[in-house]
Amino acid sequence: MDSGGGNSGKQFDEMPPCSSDQESLRRRSVAVMDSGCERSGVMLDEMPQTRSRSEFDAGVSLWAGLLPDILGVVLRFFPCLADRARLRSVCRQWRVGVQGCLHVLPPPLPILVLPEFKFSSLSEKGELMPVRCVSVPKEVAADDLRCVGSFDGWLVGVTPSKKRNDKYYRDADGECFLVNAFSRKVIHLPPLSNSHYDYDAYSRKSLRVINGCSEVHFGANDVYTMSLCQVVLSASPDPGSKYIVVASSYHKGAPVLALWQPGMTLWHVCSGVDIDGLKDLAFYQGKLYVLLRHRTRLFSCELEEDDRGFIVSRIECCLTELPHNDPYQEGGAISCNMVVWRGELWLQVLSCQSAWS
Numbered sequence: 001m002d003s004g005g006g007n008s009g010k011q012f013d014e015m016p017p018c019s020s021d022q023e024s025l026r027r028r029s030v031a032v033m034d035s036g037c038e039r040s041g042v043m044l045d046e047m048p049q050t051r052s053r054s055e056f057d058a059g060v061s062l063w064a065g066l067l068p069d070i071l072g073v074v075l076r077f078f079p080c081l082a083d084r085a086r087l088r089s090v091c092r093q094w095r096v097g098v099q100g101c102l103h104v105l106p107p108p109l110p111i112l113v114l115p116e117f118k119f120s121s122l123s124e125k126g127e128l129m130p131v132r133c134v135s136v137p138k139e140v141a142a143d144d145l146r147c148v149g150s151f152d153g154w155l156v157g158v159t160p161s162k163k164r165n166d167k168y169y170r171d172a173d174g175e176c177f178l179v180n181a182f183s184r185k186v187i188h189l190p191p192l193s194n195s196h197y198d199y200d201a202y203s204r205k206s207l208r209v210i211n212g213c214s215e216v217h218f219g220a221n222d223v224y225t226m227s228l229c230q231v232v233l234s235a236s237p238d239p240g241s242k243y244i245v246v247a248s249s250y251h252k253g254a255p256v257l258a259l260w261q262p263g264m265t266l267w268h269v270c271s272g273v274d275i276d277g278l279k280d281l282a283f284y285q286g287k288l289y290v291l292l293r294h295r296t297r298l299f300s301c302e303l304e305e306d307d308r309g310f311i312v313s314r315i316e317c318c319l320t321e322l323p324h325n326d327p328y329q330e331g332g333a334i335s336c337n338m339v340v341w342r343g344e345l346w347l348q349v350l351s352c353q354s355a356w357s
Contacts, residue, residue: 064093072101079124081108085153085182113150134181149231154178156231172225190266192226209274210316216272224269227251232281248279282338284345293336
């Protein structure tokens with residue numbers, strides 16, 4: 001297809017070489033592109049055009065201005081919590097926009113928390129995703145870290161007590177913190193041991209357990225030493241959130257509940273004969289539920305704000321026995337747990353039949 005006199009069909013390597021001045025100019029142009037401008041730009045007449053950093057940031061800001069309604073539509077295609085967290089981490093505007101959409105979204109698929117700060121999640125097809133390990137930030141890294149709870153991508157970690165050489169503190173915990181599995185942000189909670197009374201701030205009150213047989217005692221700014229078994233949160237610990245942290249502790253045969261909210265310097269501890277024993281905790285419809293795992297006793301606690309943060313204003317025993325004709329009635333040891341699933345509070349009962357009387 002030679003048209004005669006045209007340049008079609010010529011090879012680039014047949015073009016005359018650049019002069020020394022042209023070569024010097026070409027090198028300076030490449031140096032400018034490498035030092036201050038983006039190589040990836042718009043293509044005009046098949047020639048790449050450089051783009052300044054300010055122009056690149058302006059392009060990103062167009063995505064940052066995506067309307068929250070559109071973000072909400074996109075989030076509906078992400079049932080996995082890990083995917084939603086990745087979308088939130090794109091920029092500050094998206095993080096704020098996603099936060100405003102959460103109340104209209106279906107709940108994400110649950111995360112399976114594993115030992116040693118590992119976790120996995122379910123895909124939209126119900127398949128188990130690969131196990132991931134949370135890289136714990138250096139500020140909370142320690143030997144023998146334990147994970148004792150989780151909520152909405154946040155994990156609750158505890159470190160051993162620094163007084164482990166003392167026999168009394170050998171099994172006690174030291175520091176407690178929240179760490180986000182995706183952003184690695186850390187929120188420090190009060191230490192899990194306090195040996196000094198604050199006489200000015202100390203207070204103690206008792207509540208009669210409705211349908212119970214005794215009272216539950218609450219101590220603010222009291223002395224305590226704890227070894228945590230489980231921790232639950234009432235809401236995600238976002239900035240400005242009035243979330244509540246409740247922990248179950250069992251140290252040296254002394255089971256207690258501990259409660260904390262941002263702004264408090266120490267844990268409020270709670271104990272009583274009615275709630276003695278290993279516990280399972282859950283927040284449901286604004287109330288805290290406490291289940292005695294081996295005694296089939298379920299308590300509901302109403303929480304109210306006061307000048308010190310919040311208080312437990314009412315506690316009621318709302319379940320004392322399982323329905324009749326339940327298999328566990330045949331005898332043997334039982335173990336109970338709670339789970340909030342699809343907007344309902346479920347009780348799981350495991351029965352272990354004994355081979356001897």
